[in-house]
Amino acid sequence: xVNLTIDGRPVSVPEGTTVLEAARQIGIDxxxxxxxxxxxxxxxxxxCVVSIEGFRNLAxxxxxxxxxGMVVHTETPEVVxxxxxxxxxxxxxxxxxxxxxxxxxxxxxxxxCYRYGVKETSFIGEKRQLPKDTGNHLIERDFNKCIxxxxxxxxxxxxxxxxxxxxxxRGFNAVVDTAFNENLNLDNCRFCGQCIEMCxxxxxxNKQFKGTRPWQVEKVRTTCPFCxxxxxxxxxxxxxxxxxVTTGNPDGVVNGRALCVKGxxxxxxxxxxxxxxxxxxxxxxxxxxxxxxxxxxxxxxxxKEIKERDGSDAIAALSSARCTNEDxxxxxKFMRAVxxxxxxxxxxxx
Amino acid sequence: MTNSIGEIxxxxxxxxxxxxxxxxxxxxxxxxxxxxxxxxxLIVVDxxxxxxxxxxxxxxxxxxxxxxxLVNGMIHAIITNGWEDREFIETRCEGYEDMxxxxxxxxxxxxxxxxxxxxxxxxxxxxxxxxxxxxGIYYTLxxxxxxxxxxxxxxxxxxxxxxxxxxxxxxxxxxxxGQNNVQGACDMGALPNxxxxxxxxxxxxxxxxFEKAWGVTLNxxxxxxxxxxxxxxxxxKLKAMYVMGEDPVLTDPDANxxxxxxxxxxxxxxxxxxxxETAKYADVFLPAACYAExxxxxxxxxxxxxxxxxAVEPPGEARVDWEIICDIARRMxxxxxxxxxxxxxxxxxxxTPSYAGITYARIDKVGIQxxxxxxxxxxxxxxxxGTFPRGKGLMQGxxxxxxxxxTNEEYPILMTTGRMLYHYNIATRHSANLDGLRPHELxxxxxxxxxxxxxxxxxxxxxxxxxxxxxxxxxxxxKVPPGVMFMTFHYKESPVNELTNSAYDPISKTAExxxxxxxxxxxx
Numbered sequence: 001x002v003n004l005t006i007d008g009r010p011v012s013v014p015e016g017t018t019v020l021e022a023a024r025q026i027g028i029d030x031x032x033x034x035x036x037x038x039x040x041x042x043x044x045x046x047x048c049v050v051s052i053e054g055f056r057n058l059a060x061x062x063x064x065x066x067x068x069g070m071v072v073h074t075e076t077p078e079v080v081x082x083x084x085x086x087x088x089x090x091x092x093x094x095x096x097x098x099x100x101x102x103x104x105x106x107x108x109x110x111x112x113c114y115r116y117g118v119k120e121t122s123f124i125g126e127k128r129q130l131p132k133d134t135g136n137h138l139i140e141r142d143f144n145k146c147i148x149x150x151x152x153x154x155x156x157x158x159x160x161x162x163x164x165x166x167x168x169x170r171g172f173n174a175v176v177d178t179a180f181n182e183n184l185n186l187d188n189c190r191f192c193g194q195c196i197e198m199c200x201x202x203x204x205x206n207k208q209f210k211g212t213r214p215w216q217v218e219k220v221r222t223t224c225p226f227c228x229x230x231x232x233x234x235x236x237x238x239x240x241x242x243x244x245v246t247t248g249n250p251d252g253v254v255n256g257r258a259l260c261v262k263g264x265x266x267x268x269x270x271x272x273x274x275x276x277x278x279x280x281x282x283x284x285x286x287x288x289x290x291x292x293x294x295x296x297x298x299x300x301x302x303x304k305e306i307k308e309r310d311g312s313d314a315i316a317a318l319s320s321a322r323c324t325n326e327d328x329x330x331x332x333k334f335m336r337a338v339x340x341x342x343x344x345x346x347x348x349x350x
Numbered sequence: 351m352t353n354s355i356g357e358i359x360x361x362x363x364x365x366x367x368x369x370x371x372x373x374x375x376x377x378x379x380x381x382x383x384x385x386x387x388x389x390x391x392l393i394v395v396d397x398x399x400x401x402x403x404x405x406x407x408x409x410x411x412x413x414x415x416x417x418x419x420l421v422n423g424m425i426h427a428i429i430t431n432g433w434e435d436r437e438f439i440e441t442r443c444e445g446y447e448d449m450x451x452x453x454x455x456x457x458x459x460x461x462x463x464x465x466x467x468x469x470x471x472x473x474x475x476x477x478x479x480x481x482x483x484x485x486g487i488y489y490t491l492x493x494x495x496x497x498x499x500x501x502x503x504x505x506x507x508x509x510x511x512x513x514x515x516x517x518x519x520x521x522x523x524x525x526x527x528g529q530n531n532v533q534g535a536c537d538m539g540a541l542p543n544x545x546x547x548x549x550x551x552x553x554x555x556x557x558x559x560f561e562k563a564w565g566v567t568l569n570x571x572x573x574x575x576x577x578x579x580x581x582x583x584x585x586x587k588l589k590a591m592y593v594m595g596e597d598p599v600l601t602d603p604d605a606n607x608x609x610x611x612x613x614x615x616x617x618x619x620x621x622x623x624x625x626x627e628t629a630k631y632a633d634v635f636l637p638a639a640c641y642a643e644x645x646x647x648x649x650x651x652x653x654x655x656x657x658x659x660x661a662v663e664p665p666g667e668a669r670v671d672w673e674i675i676c677d678i679a680r681r682m683x684x685x686x687x688x689x690x691x692x693x694x695x696x697x698x699x700x701x702t703p704s705y706a707g708i709t710y711a712r713i714d715k716v717g718i719q720x721x722x723x724x725x726x727x728x729x730x731x732x733x734x735x736g737t738f739p740r741g742k743g744l745m746q747g748x749x750x751x752x753x754x755x756x757t758n759e760e761y762p763i764l765m766t767t768g769r770m771l772y773h774y775n776i777a778t779r780h781s782a783n784l785d786g787l788r789p790h791e792l793x794x795x796x797x798x799x800x801x802x803x804x805x806x807x808x809x810x811x812x813x814x815x816x817x818x819x820x821x822x823x824x825x826x827x828x829k830v831p832p833g834v835m836f837m838t839f840h841y842k843e844s845p846v847n848e849l850t851n852s853a854y855d856p857i858s859k860t861a862e863x864x865x866x867x868x869x870x871x872x873x874x
Binding site: 137138160192208221222223227229235237242252253254255258261262265266267269274275276280281282290295297299302304306310312315317320321324325326330331332333335337338342343345348 | 355356372374375376377378379380383384387526527528529530531532533534535536537538539540541542543545546551560564565566568569571572573574575576579582587588589590591592593594595596598601602616617619622623624625632633634635636637640641642643644646647648649650651652654655656657658659660661662663665666667668669670671672674675676677678679681682684686688691694695697698716717771772773774777778780781782783784786787788
């Protein structure tokens with residue numbers, strides 16, 4: 001273990017830990033825009049600079065490994081000045097439309113400007129004026145709000161394994177884009193949406209969340225209803241209605257914060273106009289709406305009639321690999337204990 | 351899975367057979383890709399050039415339905431070259447000699463002839479898999495959806511046992527299960543031969559235990575499996591069915607047979623979210639709540655029991671599945687009353703030893719993997735450490751048997767089926783978000799076969815098997831080899847299961863979805 005001091009507090013961490021991670025372990029929040037614990041470090045944004053005694057310059061804490069006896073200060077006037085300048089420079093080429101920006105309230109850039117009192121940029125010059133990628137119905141890309149932190153590039157390469165986007169161009173013209181600068185499409189992107197949650201600004205937007213402020217939603221953690229992987233995610237509920245899905249559990253043992261296109265974007269099917277919302281009984285070949293009493297009494301009378309006439313084994317049930325354990329337990333108990341047959345099965349084989 | 355999802359990226363060799371994980375299990379697929387980037391050797395067995403096949407160290411382009419011959423060829427190479435784990439075979443397994451009696455007839459040269467895979471690739475795959483300590487087998491329905499599905503799985507177990515790749519981290523025989531809770535539905539005893547926790551209905555001790563718990567006299571007769579239900583309905587022996595959350599008309603093989611069976615029933619109840627193709631045959635439809643509208647648990651492919659939480663109210667008069675069932679039970683004179691899903695779970699775990707130690711409180715944040723016999727038990731990350739449930743691992747020689755249906759002059763194309771990334775079975779068609787990405791089928795057809803009938807990218811073809819005939823759009827691609835085409839089963843407009851063969855594995859009753867003989871014609 002390596003012993004060091006951060007803001008006067010002693011901390012002991014394994015060799016190879018970065019200063020930023022060591023600080024996080026004792027609850028010291030060092031600002032950062034390009035760091036994520038699941039990704040390789042880039043040291044791109046410089047927001048995480050700290051003062052380390054004996055170092056000539058401020059050091060990026062996300063790339064600096066701890067050393068025995070190191071003494072670190074995370075909020076000295078010198079450090080604060082540096083962070084303000086970094087924010088000032090980022091704002092020099094960033095739209096200041098926070099009032100109507102979808103990201104407001106969930107924007108790291110906004111949060112740090114607030115934290116350090118950076119109201120506007122002091123550098124007046126040319127700003128990017130690039131058209132948005134609105135070519136698909138799930139993810140919107142606004143290149144003008146991108147601060148080139150590269151987290152979307154790394155999550156796509158390192159977690160998702162698709163490499164849909166990378167840095168293109170140099171200097172002022174640098175953007176994160178697809179090969180041949182095409183819009184996101186089925187050939188270059190898997191639409192897992194992991195880049196959206198990585199983005200520290202409003203450059204990437206989940207279109208399902210447009211018009212909803214982050215403080216308007218409650219998050220309910222649940223398990224994905226599609227394949228057998230069992231990813232965890234949060235349903236975002238606003239006024240009793242699901243807006244969309246986020247992943248807020250970086251320590252989740254199955255998927256961490258990873259998801260696929262189905263887990264991320266499926267929730268509109270819950271509100272499909274095709275949902276049936278009342279019991280139906282078929283009369284003369286057509287379904288007509290019925291009350292629960294009518295429907296269940298009919299089911300019960302038919303089950304009883306057939307059981308008495310033809311025996312319990314004349315009735316069978318298909319339970320469901322899509323329903324909960326509790327639903328399945330109750331269904332097999334019903335068939336065995338009430339109908340009196342073991343003929344209950346489900347699509348375990350398909 | 352014998353092992354866990356979290357172990358995948360730490361494998362040094364992944365032997366992926368009959369699994370298109372990046373599309374069917376995308377998050378697991380990404381972990382496989384991470385393992386590969388870390389330096390793991392990736393061996394992919396697939397007739398199609400899938401995303402994993404493209405990045406594999408070895409891609410074994412197998413003729414569909416010949417898996418047993420490949421695995422036998424690999425075991426042969428392993429044993430004749432001395433790459434096997436003698437200690438594991440001798441201390442933990444039995445039946446080696448019987449297994450070898452069969453496998454000795456499958457030198458890699460013969461396996462190559464049957465599978466269409468070059469002999470040297472078979473030997474290389476065997477060497478890499480056998481010599482790498484952390485080597486895991488991953489398979490999906492490409493292995494099981496055959497008339498030889500059970501035998502295929504036993505053969506993969508042979509391969510793992512011969513090399514000692516069981517009972518350690520990042521090894522094992524790992525089926526990636528299809529549905530969110532197919533593991534749980536099996537665990538809960540939604541099967542005709544077992545009570546919850548795989549307790550046989552043929553064992554008087556189990557009968558006694560459940561009779562006492564439920565206060566009834568139970569039927570000793572094993573129940574019907576799905577294909578038998580459908581046959582019995584057709585023969586007039588089965589009169590009524592209660593179908594919850596399944597759509598056999600779209601998802602079971604030989605759909606026309608399924609439809610006839612359902613038409614033969616006297617009474618059909620369907621409980622679902624949508625008026626499915628199956629629901630159209632129902633006498634009564636009961637509207638159910640979806641996963642976001644109820645509390646409960648799902649059990650994933652690595653046996654991890656995780657919470658499902660109610661986020662919103664069901665629409666209209668829709669109700670939670672178990673509440674509807676309990677209501678019917680009460681109306682039939684049997685008191686089934688639960689305050690909440692947790693009470694059901696607690697009753698279930700009191701009767702299910704492998705779930706006994708799992709409580710809602712314990713899985714509030716992180717799920718637990720069964721077996722978990724007691725509340726102070728941490729759960730089980732990987733199975734078969736030190737011993738197998740039956741004591742010694744049983745090796746059984748598996749002969750290669752060809753698929754039930756072979757191509758001929760009249761039906762010259764071999765059609766195989768599966769999932770794609772943007773849809774999940776049939777319900778995602780109701781999501782405009784997902785359906786907007788891929789609103790129709792795009793059958794994969796090799797350029798040579800496309801040219802032969804004069805169809806181009808995006809064109810329409812008629813596909814006909816001995817059982818049915820459908821129309822689909824095609825994409826022309828060498829991802830499938832000449833003579834093989836691929837379709838998904840997501841689209842009711844091109845219902846592929848009207849074509850598939852309902853020939854079943856004799857033990858599991860799984861149908862041969864992966865091999866049907868068809869002919870194709872251009873639709874003008």
